[in-house]
Amino acid sequence: MPEKPHVDFWFDSLCPWSWITSRWLLEAQKVRDLEVTWHVMSLVVLNEGDLPHQLNDPEMLRKVYAPVRVAAAVEDAYGREMLGPLYTAIGSRIHHAGNKGFKDVVARDFDVLIADALAEVGLPAALAQAAADPTWDAALKKSNSEGMDVPGGGIGTPTLHINGVAFFGPVIGRIVPSGEEAGKLWDAVLTLASCPDFWELKRDRADLEPDFG
Known part of the structure; x- marks a missing residue:
């Protein structure tokens, strides 16, 4: 492993599991020396032709x-940075606004949500026009392929590549508290990534729902 681990993280902004894992990774970064590069992906593009029934509504889509x-x-x-x-x-507007599920999320005014998010990070408001522009789907497919078309990928989000080793997950049920707890989970994931023969570790999700703390 390189001295400073590098994580490539593929996210879909609407996925609650991706959001929780991403927040854990940022917490771990405060107590461990690691680099993160963010990549956009799209679950709706990934599952094109096999979409859940909730997305049959054009407004939801x-x-x-x-x-x-x-x-x-x-x-x-502006680049990946x-x-x-x-x-x-x-993500903070989607997942920390009193939403209790998919229906709550899609009831939001996404035009306002995206405009506010762009303004917060100092980006031009005109970029919001991309929301309704399907020509960007080719870039999404390309990014999906870079994240998923590798051994260990091909499932969904969150997908991480740790020093080039691809994983689906870790999928976490709640946002991990700051500090050493987040760091210890990172240590465990990094250890698994360092083992070339490791393939999968999984348990029953049961009735687990995302908890944003």
Whole structure:
């Protein structure tokens, strides 16, 4: 392993599990020496042709596409270094606004949500136009492929590449508290990534629902 581990993190802004894992990773970064590069992905693009029934409504589909298309446009114009701040700005509005499930999320006014997030990170308001522009879907497919078309990928989000070793997960039920608890979980994940023969560790999710703390 290199002296300073590097994590490539693929996110879909609407995915609660991706959001929780991303917040854990940022907490771990405060107590461990690691680098993170953010990559946008799209679950709706990944599952094209096999979408859940909730997305049959055109208005819901529009909202699911909106954040990731805007993220693709931001990356194209300003580079990946802006994806992390944008993800935090959008994700905090989606997942920490009293939402209790998918229906609560899609009931939000995404035009306002995205405009506010762009303003928070100092990006031009005009980038919000990408939300309804399907030409950005090609960039989403490319980013999806970079994250998923590797051994260990191909499942969904969160997907991490740790020093080039791909994983789906870790999937965490609640936001890990700051400090050493987050660091210890990172230590465990890094240890697994260092083992070339490690493949999978999984347990029953049962009725676990995301808890944003």
